[in-house]
Amino acid sequence: MDFSGAFSWVNIRFLLEGLWVTVQVAGISIVLSFIIGGLIGLVRFAKIPYLSKIVGLYVEVIRNLPLLLIIFFTYFALPQIGIRFDIFWSAIVALTIFESAMLSEIIRGGLNAVPNGQMEAARSTGLSYGQGLWYILIPQGLKKMLPPIVSQFIALIKDTSLAVIIALPEVTHHAKIIYGQSTNYVLPMFVAMTLLYFLVCYALSLVAKQLELRFK
Amino acid sequence: MIEFKDVNKYYGKFQALKDINLKVEKGQVVVLIGPSGSGKSTLLRCINGLEEITSGQLLVNEADLHDKQTNLNDVRKNIGMVFQHFNLYPHKDVLNNITLAPKKILKLSQEQAEKEANELLTKVSMLDKAASFPAMLSGGQQQRVAIARSLAMHPDVMLFDEPTSALDPEMIGEVLDVMKKLAAEGMTMVVVTHEMGFAKEVADRVIFMENGVILEDSPAKTFYENPKEERAKQFLSKIINH
Numbered sequence: 001m002d003f004s005g006a007f008s009w010v011n012i013r014f015l016l017e018g019l020w021v022t023v024q025v026a027g028i029s030i031v032l033s034f035i036i037g038g039l040i041g042l043v044r045f046a047k048i049p050y051l052s053k054i055v056g057l058y059v060e061v062i063r064n065l066p067l068l069l070i071i072f073f074t075y076f077a078l079p080q081i082g083i084r085f086d087i088f089w090s091a092i093v094a095l096t097i098f099e100s101a102m103l104s105e106i107i108r109g110g111l112n113a114v115p116n117g118q119m120e121a122a123r124s125t126g127l128s129y130g131q132g133l134w135y136i137l138i139p140q141g142l143k144k145m146l147p148p149i150v151s152q153f154i155a156l157i158k159d160t161s162l163a164v165i166i167a168l169p170e171v172t173h174h175a176k177i178i179y180g181q182s183t184n185y186v187l188p189m190f191v192a193m194t195l196l197y198f199l200v201c202y203a204l205s206l207v208a209k210q211l212e213l214r215f216k
Numbered sequence: 217m218i219e220f221k222d223v224n225k226y227y228g229k230f231q232a233l234k235d236i237n238l239k240v241e242k243g244q245v246v247v248l249i250g251p252s253g254s255g256k257s258t259l260l261r262c263i264n265g266l267e268e269i270t271s272g273q274l275l276v277n278e279a280d281l282h283d284k285q286t287n288l289n290d291v292r293k294n295i296g297m298v299f300q301h302f303n304l305y306p307h308k309d310v311l312n313n314i315t316l317a318p319k320k321i322l323k324l325s326q327e328q329a330e331k332e333a334n335e336l337l338t339k340v341s342m343l344d345k346a347a348s349f350p351a352m353l354s355g356g357q358q359q360r361v362a363i364a365r366s367l368a369m370h371p372d373v374m375l376f377d378e379p380t381s382a383l384d385p386e387m388i389g390e391v392l393d394v395m396k397k398l399a400a401e402g403m404t405m406v407v408v409t410h411e412m413g414f415a416k417e418v419a420d421r422v423i424f425m426e427n428g429v430i431l432e433d434s435p436a437k438t439f440y441e442n443p444k445e446e447r448a449k450q451f452l453s454k455i456i457n458h
């Protein structure tokens with residue numbers, strides 16, 4: 001078989017364009033889901049009346065749905081009730097909905113893992129609940145949460161490939177178009193995708209390692 | 217300074233404090249003893265509002281703790297608390313454990329907060345460990361830092377919940393010495409402890425609790441030499457023999 005044509009300049013460029021979309025969608029979703037997941041985690045940890053129950057229901061529902069369904073839902077069902085996103089933002093919204101629910105559980109768990117005595121000590125010196133969270137619980141919890149949070153971010157990067165079903169022009173989709181041209185390109189494209197996903201995820205885990213060291 | 221009037225405290229259906237009446241005057245040192253589960257920690261934690269009383273009245277520094285208008289954060293600024301397991305902040309060094317609250321609440325400058333922290337560390341003989349993290353300190357050292365952390369807010373009252381029971385025997389003395397020093401300076405103190413030597417030396421009164429009830433409230437000397445209550449006698453003989 002002749003693999004050489006697979007990595008023509010045009011194809012490489014096309015793949016990298018796809019990768020850039022993957023990185024953008026993942027990056028924006030990571031930031032949004034971290035903020036939203038963080039807020040949900042805090043609300044549930046602090047057991048804020050009513051609000052905590054409502055977001056708790058959200059988390060339970062979302063966690064028990066396949067991501068694919070949520071992607072379909074944001075792209076095909078939401079427009080029927082007048083909420084319309086383009087493909088790019090549909091993918092981001094769907095990923096954010098799904099990953100924020102996952103992250104909120106990690107963050108709540110991390111805060112719960114800090115011993116009760118920490119908040120009590122903070123309160124006993126006159127610090128407010130909010131100050132106790134900010135200065136005492138969150139820094140300690142974050143240290144415990146960092147590894148699972150990073151795993152979840154890596155899962156998110158990989159999950160962007162599911163958006164291929166709404167034809168998001170990300171790397172998997174572009175690879176598919178390329179190997180659609182010739183069966184000779186199938187194997188090279190899968191090797192290329194393997195490498196690209198690995199590199200992006202590995203880069204993220206390296207950043208996380210640095211962060212972890214900083215925290216110590 | 218502290219006054220309980222017919223205070224009751226429930227955890228759900230379980231009554232942990234029953235009709236507590238108790239007055240602690242300024243400058244007094246009161247020792248609280250009693251079997252495990254008798255409500256000593258609960259009583260102490262009500263004083264700084266870590267636990268809410270269910271009924272009755274609890275006055276601390278003229279503030280009515282059960283009144284919704286009372287700002288508990290303000291009340292707590294003036295009440296220090298020392299815990300059995302120290303509860304130092306593991307992610308902050310000794311100095312920052314102490315300066316956090318004064319900086320955030322009393323709005324002290326970094327410089328002023330550090331200056332006061334260093335004075336307190338000198339007082340508890342821990343100045344050389346200012347840059348250490350709690351995990352590097354022995355239990356006795358951690359507890360002395362915890363006392364300094366409480367004192368940094370210039371409290372009028374100090375609460376101690378079994379401050380030496382998690383310590384190795386050889387470290388108990390160094391913590392009790394700091395507490396004796398505080399008592400000698402006129403600090404109002406409520407101390408849950410079974411350290412009889414400490415109680416005899418510095419306590420004005422000993423309060424004996426059982427099942428959420430105050431059974432006896434006597435001057436320290438009277439209590440240890442000649443307790444009025446049969447239950448207190450039995451309890452004392454147990455802790456002495458052991």
Ligand SMILES: Nc1ncnc2c1ncn2[C@@H]1O[C@H](COP(=O)(O)OP(=O)(O)O)[C@@H](O)[C@H]1O
Nearest residue numbers: 227230232250251252253254255256257258259
């Ligand atoms: N947060 C809580 N929830 C339910 N029960 C509690 C709680 N804290 C303490 N208790 C119960 O209240 C009683 C008194 O506890 P505590 O004040 O800790 O006693 P002591 O300090 O004298 O050992 C115990 O029976 C204990 O199990």
Ligand SMILES: [Mg+2]
Nearest residue numbers: 256257258377
């Ligand atoms: Mg106790």
